[in-house]
Amino acid sequence: MDPTCDPARTTFVDVPADSHFPLQNLPWGVFSPAGGGRRCGVRLGDHVIDLGVLQRAELLAVAGLPYDVFEHGSLNAFMVLPAKVRRAARARIHELLSDDCADLRDDAALRSRVILPLAEVTVQMPVCINDYTDFYSSREHATNVGTMFRGKENALMPNWLHLPVGYHGRASSVVIDGTPVRRPLGQMLPPDAEQPVFGPCRLLDFELEMGFFTAGPPTALGEAVPVDEADDRIFGLVLVNDWSARDIQKWEYQPLGPFNAKNFATSISPWIVPWEALQPFRRAPVAQDPEPLPYLRGDKSATFDIELEVALTTPEQREPHPICHSNFKYLYWTMHQQLAHHTVTGCNLNPGDLMASGTISGPDRGSYGSLLELTWRGTEPLQLPSGEERKFLADGDSVIMTGWCQGDGYRVGFGEVAGEVLPAREG
Amino acid sequence: MDPTCDPARTTFVDVPADSHFPLQNLPWGVFSPAGGGRRCGVRLGDHVIDLGVLQRAELLAVAGLPYDVFEHGSLNAFMVLPAKVRRAARARIHELLSDDCADLRDDAALRSRVILPLAEVTVQMPVCINDYTDFYSSREHATNVGTMFRGKENALMPNWLHLPVGYHGRASSVVIDGTPVRRPLGQMLPPDAEQPVFGPCRLLDFELEMGFFTAGPPTALGEAVPVDEADDRIFGLVLVNDWSARDIQKWEYQPLGPFNAKNFATSISPWIVPWEALQPFRRAPVAQDPEPLPYLRGDKSATFDIELEVALTTPEQREPHPICHSNFKYLYWTMHQQLAHHTVTGCNLNPGDLMASGTISGPDRGSYGSLLELTWRGTEPLQLPSGEERKFLADGDSVIMTGWCQGDGYRVGFGEVAGEVLPAREG
Numbered sequence: 001m002d003p004t005c006d007p008a009r010t011t012f013v014d015v016p017a018d019s020h021f022p023l024q025n026l027p028w029g030v031f032s033p034a035g036g037g038r039r040c041g042v043r044l045g046d047h048v049i050d051l052g053v054l055q056r057a058e059l060l061a062v063a064g065l066p067y068d069v070f071e072h073g074s075l076n077a078f079m080v081l082p083a084k085v086r087r088a089a090r091a092r093i094h095e096l097l098s099d100d101c102a103d104l105r106d107d108a109a110l111r112s113r114v115i116l117p118l119a120e121v122t123v124q125m126p127v128c129i130n131d132y133t134d135f136y137s138s139r140e141h142a143t144n145v146g147t148m149f150r151g152k153e154n155a156l157m158p159n160w161l162h163l164p165v166g167y168h169g170r171a172s173s174v175v176i177d178g179t180p181v182r183r184p185l186g187q188m189l190p191p192d193a194e195q196p197v198f199g200p201c202r203l204l205d206f207e208l209e210m211g212f213f214t215a216g217p218p219t220a221l222g223e224a225v226p227v228d229e230a231d232d233r234i235f236g237l238v239l240v241n242d243w244s245a246r247d248i249q250k251w252e253y254q255p256l257g258p259f260n261a262k263n264f265a266t267s268i269s270p271w272i273v274p275w276e277a278l279q280p281f282r283r284a285p286v287a288q289d290p291e292p293l294p295y296l297r298g299d300k301s302a303t304f305d306i307e308l309e310v311a312l313t314t315p316e317q318r319e320p321h322p323i324c325h326s327n328f329k330y331l332y333w334t335m336h337q338q339l340a341h342h343t344v345t346g347c348n349l350n351p352g353d354l355m356a357s358g359t360i361s362g363p364d365r366g367s368y369g370s371l372l373e374l375t376w377r378g379t380e381p382l383q384l385p386s387g388e389e390r391k392f393l394a395d396g397d398s399v400i401m402t403g404w405c406q407g408d409g410y411r412v413g414f415g416e417v418a419g420e421v422l423p424a425r426e427g
Numbered sequence: 428m429d430p431t432c433d434p435a436r437t438t439f440v441d442v443p444a445d446s447h448f449p450l451q452n453l454p455w456g457v458f459s460p461a462g463g464g465r466r467c468g469v470r471l472g473d474h475v476i477d478l479g480v481l482q483r484a485e486l487l488a489v490a491g492l493p494y495d496v497f498e499h500g501s502l503n504a505f506m507v508l509p510a511k512v513r514r515a516a517r518a519r520i521h522e523l524l525s526d527d528c529a530d531l532r533d534d535a536a537l538r539s540r541v542i543l544p545l546a547e548v549t550v551q552m553p554v555c556i557n558d559y560t561d562f563y564s565s566r567e568h569a570t571n572v573g574t575m576f577r578g579k580e581n582a583l584m585p586n587w588l589h590l591p592v593g594y595h596g597r598a599s600s601v602v603i604d605g606t607p608v609r610r611p612l613g614q615m616l617p618p619d620a621e622q623p624v625f626g627p628c629r630l631l632d633f634e635l636e637m638g639f640f641t642a643g644p645p646t647a648l649g650e651a652v653p654v655d656e657a658d659d660r661i662f663g664l665v666l667v668n669d670w671s672a673r674d675i676q677k678w679e680y681q682p683l684g685p686f687n688a689k690n691f692a693t694s695i696s697p698w699i700v701p702w703e704a705l706q707p708f709r710r711a712p713v714a715q716d717p718e719p720l721p722y723l724r725g726d727k728s729a730t731f732d733i734e735l736e737v738a739l740t741t742p743e744q745r746e747p748h749p750i751c752h753s754n755f756k757y758l759y760w761t762m763h764q765q766l767a768h769h770t771v772t773g774c775n776l777n778p779g780d781l782m783a784s785g786t787i788s789g790p791d792r793g794s795y796g797s798l799l800e801l802t803w804r805g806t807e808p809l810q811l812p813s814g815e816e817r818k819f820l821a822d823g824d825s826v827i828m829t830g831w832c833q834g835d836g837y838r839v840g841f842g843e844v845a846g847e848v849l850p851a852r853e854g
Contacts, residue, residue: 131599136683157681162623163614167683168595168690172558172775173648182649184772187590187720196589198720221600221692222609222852245772254584256563256594257684263595263774265648293614293625345611345672346852347690348599425649425773 004094005280007407011097012105013115015045020404020413023097024280026090027271027414028075028236031121038073038124043271044097046118051093053114059096059103062088074128075235075272079215079351083232086215090276123270125176127213130350132174132266133342134209134242135166136358137333139286144361144373161290164333164341166355169242170263174354176270177417183395183424184264186248196251200424203246203378204393208310208369208401210328211240211356212335213272214349222346227298230336233349236272239308239401239417240356243267246372246392268354269401269417277412281305281405285334292337295344301336303329306414308360308403310369315396317386323374326360326367328403395423431521432707434834438524439532440542442472447831447840450524451707453517454698454841455502455663458548465500465551470698471524473545478520480541486523486530489515501555502662502699506642506778510659513642517703550697552603554640557777559601559693560769561636561669561785562593564760566713568788571800588717591760591768593782596669597690601781603697604844610822610851611691613675623678627851630673630805631820635737635796635828637755638667638783639762640699641776649773654725657763660776663699666735666828666844667783670694673799673819695781696828696844704839708732708832712761719764722771728763730756733841735787735830737796742823744813750801753787753794755830822850 003009004024011023021027026042033039033050041048051070054060064085069077078086096104104111136142139156142165146155159165175181183204189196215235219225225233242262249261285303306328311320338355359369368374371392375381378391393399398420404413430436431451438450448454453469460466460477468475478497481487491512496504505513523531531538563569566583569592573582586592602608610631616623642662646652652660669689676688712730733755738747760768765782786796795801798819802808805818820826825847831840 131597158616159623159678159681163679165679165683166686168597168686170558170595170774171598172777172780175648179648182773185651185722186772189585195717196586196720198722221602221606222849224612224852248772251586252590252592253682253684254586255680255684256592257680257682259593259595260768260772260774263769264772290622293623295612295625341687342690345613345675345687345691346609347597347687350599353599422649425651 002276002279004091004276007410010099011044012099013044013047013097019045020411020415021045022410023094024410025273025277025412026094027273028126029271030074030124030126032124033116033121040070040075040078042093047115048118048121049093049097050114050116054096057110060089060092062092065089075126076128076352079213079235080217082216087276090274123176126270126272127352129171129174129354130352132169132171132354133166134169134356134358135164135333135338137164137331137338138358138361139332140330140363141359141361141369141373144368148377162292164338166338166342167257169266173263174266174268176268179267180420180422181243181265181267182422184245184248184260185424186245186260187251188247189251201245201248204421205244205246205371206310206393206399207242207244207359208308208324208326209240209242209356209359210237210306210403211268211354212237214353214355215351218351219343219349221348223348224346225339225343225349227296227336227340228300230339231275231300233339234275234335236274237278238272239269239403239414241267241399241401241417241419242356267417267419269414271415273412273414278304278405280407281412283329286332288332296337296340298336301334303331303334304405305329306403306405308401311400312390313398313400314384314386314388314394316388317384320400321384323382324367324369326362326369328360330360330362331357393421395421397421429703429706431518431703434837437526438471439526440471440474440524446472447838447842448472449837450521451837452700452704452839453521454700455553456698457501457551457553459551460543460548467497467502467505469520474542475545475548476520476524477541477543481523484537487516487519489519492516502553503555503779506640506662507644509643514703517701550603553697553699554779556598556601556781557779559596559598559781560593561596561783562591562760562765563785564591564758564765565785565788566759567757567790568786568796568800571788571795575804589719591765593765593769594684596693600690601693601695603695606694607847607849608670608692608694609849611672611675612851613672613687614678615674616678628672628675629819631848632671632673632798633737633820633826634669634671634786635735635751635753636667636669636783636786637664637733637830638695638781639664641780641782642778645778646770646776648775650775651773652766652770652776654723654763654767655727657766658702658727660766661702661762663701664705665699666696666830666841668694668826668828668844668846669783694844694846696841698842700839700841705731705832707834708839710756713759715759723764723767725763728761730758730761731832732756733830733832736828738827739817740825740827741811741813741815741821743815744811747827748811750809751794751796753789753796755787757787757789758784820848822848824848
């Protein structure tokens with residue numbers, strides 16, 4: 001086992017027992033200390049570790065790690081490094097934070113500069129995202145949506161079982177946990193109307209997704225990343241809320257796909273859980289029938305057992321009310337396959353590309369990853385303990401997504417991605 | 428008239444009479460001198476002007492222009508400036524290159540460092556592209572494609588006359604003029620086949636488009652750019668070849684739009700013709716019926732009279748053979764409307780976003796902007812003087828696009844965007 005994943009290792013930093021961020025996780029992120037600036041770090045319990053300070057203290061001597069790599073305000077300069085260097089850096093950071101290493105543990109002055117309470121910093125967008133792609137890789141989700149819009153017989157498009165359908169999204173409007181999302185204005189065709197109207201979206205929805213960031217040196221145009229090389233090309237995972245304006249989408253999406261219905265915001269959790277930290281939770285992927293074409297096959301393709309939950313608060317329902325329990329393992333297409341498909345044409349990658357999974361729905365109603373499915377297009381509204389009901393999101397509602405891998409007595413988790421719906425701009 | 432557009436003004440730099448790049452153009456770009464590095468410049472005839480050297484010589488004193496703005500290896504740091512500052516910089520550069528200004532004209536030592544023969548530099552990608560969007564704004568093109576795939580009755584989708592349909596594209600694979608394009612491998616469903624196959628694209632096509640780059644300070648999430656503010660938000664225009672794999676596209680595009688069919692390459696001309704330089708060629712837009720919703724109306728919406736041509740060379744046809752004559756003015760939706768539609772949901776802009784028009788087809792066969800239309804889906808192959816025929820592109824073919832505004836005795840042009848088709852990678 002990779003020692004950074006060893007559940008027996010402990011840290012001298014105080015970590016709450018139920019934390020998503022034990023020593024086995026050490027997710028990457030960017031934060032601003034009280035004095036300002038943008039610093040690269042990892043999270044440990046309710047503390048952040050300032051990697052630039054560690055490096056300047058000459059405690060991060062790792063072959064191939066540039067001296068100023070954590071001083072650029074985003075993780076991209078680190079993400080561009082080969083997998084071997086990134087893993088060695090993780091291993092050294094893990095070691096420095098372990099009980100049995102004295103270098104940092106016994107240097108109180110350095111500790112106070114390196115280990116900062118989370119409450120005293122501001123968490124920032126961790127990556128300068130070059131390109132954002134969204135897949136559509138849950139068979140249950142595609143079947144549910146297809147059934148609603150085209151009937152049960154034509155639910156899955158003929159291509160769906162042969163390739164991981166995906167489309168390009170808007171990178172500029174990817175935001176982190178806690179960023180409010182303004183209800184979009186847009187054009188839609190009301191039911192039975194002949195002419196479209198302009199106004200606030202009425203069918204605002206979330207989509208429960210996860211996404212991975214790419215890493216490694218940029219690939220050349222014309223080059224492909226095979227399924228079995230994906231492990232070296234995936235930096236880590238985040239939770240993704242792909243906010244969706246269903247009424248705008250329905251009117252606009254033919255024939256070139258969703259555009260305004262999605263471009264107003266996509267929210268991610270800000271701590272990138274390393275690919276390495278997820279390996280103990282690796283599982284064989286879903287059996288695929290028909291067998292995919294050879295370029296989508298590989299011995300190393302895999303999924304992960306990641307529990308996912310969505311909760312809702314409203315102006316009256318202040319206690320988060322769980323409305324969905326799903327799991328990453330339900331996805332039909334793996335991230336290895338997504339990456340191979342994306343690049344098989346020769347599309348080039350940069351470190352810091354974000355690729356999201358598409359809505360992760362499970363087999364039963366309680367595991368559906370969007371309100372569209374949970375309320376079956378609004379026909380079966382959710383009943384909240386407050387007495388309210390919801391077909392779609394109302395102003396003042398917050399959507400809170402969380403996810404974790406359950407180990408034996410510990411969790412490797414993703415924290416949260418939450419966002420409150422603000423009223424639409426005055427038209 | 429903006430003095431930078433005055434056809435009567437002349438320069439002391441030698442400019443060939445038929446050049447696309449007279450003093451009235453001065454397009455922005457980035458180049459590498461023989462010694463390396465990346466420099467921001469403008470083009471004048473067959474010379475490039477090194478703006479960083481001009482600024483260090485203290486000849487570019489413009490209020491609000493940061494001292495190192497041209498020293499970042501791309502134009503983004505300049506594009507972020509307010510329109511007023513960018514226009515003042517253009518006016519000053521224009522003045523410095525005019526016959527009647529002695530500052531540069533009479534300083535031979537400085538001239539030799541500022542004014543470099545194009546042949547001695549390497550032209551580079553001018554912008555770090557944050558996001559790339561492609562619209563679908565030619566009524567003739569949408570009608571032609573719709574007729575082929577859905578029949579004449581259903582050619583235009585119901586939404587098409589109500590909004591400028593668009594979708595997000597892949598920014599990483601945007602390349603400049605002269606970059607060879609490798610035929611993509613991908614998945615497709617052969618005619619009458621039941622199962623998809625993997626292999627080299629057989630129906631490789633070009634799309635004649637133009638694109639604009641955004642400028643000005645980043646907009647906030649939730650903020651919209653109205654039609655009448657677009658003039659301050661558009662930096663300039665380039666030619667765009669939206670390479671398309673028709674067979675991959677046909678199999679993959681439902682329901683989320685083109686993905687692998689387009690993500691392998693998009694080519695642009697490297698000199699960005701300033702929005703200001705195009706104003707003498709501004710025309711009233713095409714009449715729109717039905718009248719669009721108010722957010723798509725504006726007094727300042729306009730189009731431009733820009734002649735467009737596509738020529739082809741093949742391994743046997745070495746002389747470029749013109750196969751399409753079109754014009755930017757045929758577009759139904761204006762760039763003002765595209766920008767307003769893109770942002771009406773609150774989607775935020777960064778300087779350096781690229782937004783392309785979609786294929787620009789005119790009313791008759793000779794003006795169609797893709798081989799799909801020119802050969803009517805391959806049913807009427809092009810006959811070349813070499814005796815060859817083409818339904819779609821063959822390996823070794825080059826597509827050469829050009830465009831210009833015709834003034835009285837001069838042209839404001841875009842140069843070329845050309846690209847040769849390389850054979851597919853070994854699968």
